[in-house]
Amino acid sequence: MSFMKLPSDINRPVALLTGATGGIGVHLVQRLVSQGYHILAVNRAGDFQPRDHVTPVACDIAQNQQIEALTDGLRQAGVTLAALIHCAGVINPQRAGDYDIESASWQLRVNLEAPVFLTTLLLPLMPAAGHIIFINSMAALVPLAGSSIYTASKFGLRGYALALAQDVQPLGLRVSSVFPGAVDTPMLQKEIDSGGSPLNFVTAPSSPDEIACIVQRLLLRPKAEIFCPSSDGVLAQLMLIMPRVWRMILPVLMKKGLKGKKKYLARGKV
Numbered sequence: 001m002s003f004m005k006l007p008s009d010i011n012r013p014v015a016l017l018t019g020a021t022g023g024i025g026v027h028l029v030q031r032l033v034s035q036g037y038h039i040l041a042v043n044r045a046g047d048f049q050p051r052d053h054v055t056p057v058a059c060d061i062a063q064n065q066q067i068e069a070l071t072d073g074l075r076q077a078g079v080t081l082a083a084l085i086h087c088a089g090v091i092n093p094q095r096a097g098d099y100d101i102e103s104a105s106w107q108l109r110v111n112l113e114a115p116v117f118l119t120t121l122l123l124p125l126m127p128a129a130g131h132i133i134f135i136n137s138m139a140a141l142v143p144l145a146g147s148s149i150y151t152a153s154k155f156g157l158r159g160y161a162l163a164l165a166q167d168v169q170p171l172g173l174r175v176s177s178v179f180p181g182a183v184d185t186p187m188l189q190k191e192i193d194s195g196g197s198p199l200n201f202v203t204a205p206s207s208p209d210e211i212a213c214i215v216q217r218l219l220l221r222p223k224a225e226i227f228c229p230s231s232d233g234v235l236a237q238l239m240l241i242m243p244r245v246w247r248m249i250l251p252v253l254m255k256k257g258l259k260g261k262k263k264y265l266a267r268g269k270v
């Protein structure tokens with residue numbers, strides 16, 4: 001396998017993590033290694049900083065052939081996966097009519113198709129009690145104007161995870177989704193630079209380590225869905241039940257979000 005060199009003496013449960021080099025991913029690697037996992041750290045270049053119990057893996061998950069090469073390689077190496085954590089994600093905020101097909105397709109491939117294809121091909125490598133975790137987004141419940149493709153990908157990913165959980169229950173596999181609101185990472189920076197939705201700032205952004213900590217706890221005590229902050233999760237779920245009420249309170253939330261964004265920018269974080 002040219003894209004990764006697996007050590008021959010892995011004596012820890014193995015977790016495959018996509019998005020390992022991202023704002024949330026680097027904290028996940030740290031926490032999962034300290035939790036006793038060996039991490040297959042996936043990103044495009046496979047250039048993760050060398051450290052114990054981490055194997056960098058080069059894979060552009062927007063390319064189906066690369067996904068197949070990765071999963072074939074793992075199968076041939078006889079790897080079993082205790083955890084599969086989908087954290088890679090991309091966003092390219094643009095109004096609906098402004099998208100070109102390539103940008104829309106890229107977001108759908110990375111955020112939705114890739115986790116679906118990876119899960120499909122890696123399921124045979126997961127023994128009972130294996131855990132599949134999706135880092136989703138509050139955008140799976142709160143439609144974000146200006147990021148309709150991202151929103152669609154995350155709504156789709158939620159549906160997939162809920163259906164998958166039923167399919168794999170007889171195999172003893174667990175499935176969880178984490179729904180963060182805004183998180184202080186390069187992705188949020190990109191959203192701000194491209195005029196992303198003020199709804200990201202209705203509450204203050206979480207730190208990436210808070211999300212990593214949630215995943216660490218989920219691995220010990222599996223739960224189907226977890227929202228961060230939990231108060232936003234309650235509101236978001238109510239909104240989905242009553243979209244009319246959502247439309248009524250949207251102006252209030254937008255006002256609060258704009259205020260929150262100003263406050264965030266004033267902190268000199270960006």
Ligand SMILES: NC(=O)c1ccc[n+]([C@@H]2O[C@H](COP(=O)([O-])OP(=O)(O)OC[C@H]3O[C@@H](n4cnc5c(N)ncnc54)[C@H](OP(=O)(O)O)[C@@H]3O)[C@@H](O)[C@H]2O)c1
Nearest residue numbers: 019021022023024043044060061088089137182183185187
């Ligand atoms: N930040 C937020 O405000 C926020 C809020 C809610 C949910 N989330 C979700 O949290 C997850 C992580 O976000 P983040 O903020 O940590 O993002 P980030 O800092 O921008 O990191 C994105 C990660 O995805 C990887 N990636 C992107 N395209 C890839 C591809 N084609 N193939 C392989 N890897 C690819 C990147 O790796 P390389 O670039 O090194 O290849 C990087 O490791 C995403 O699913 C995101 O939707 C984020």
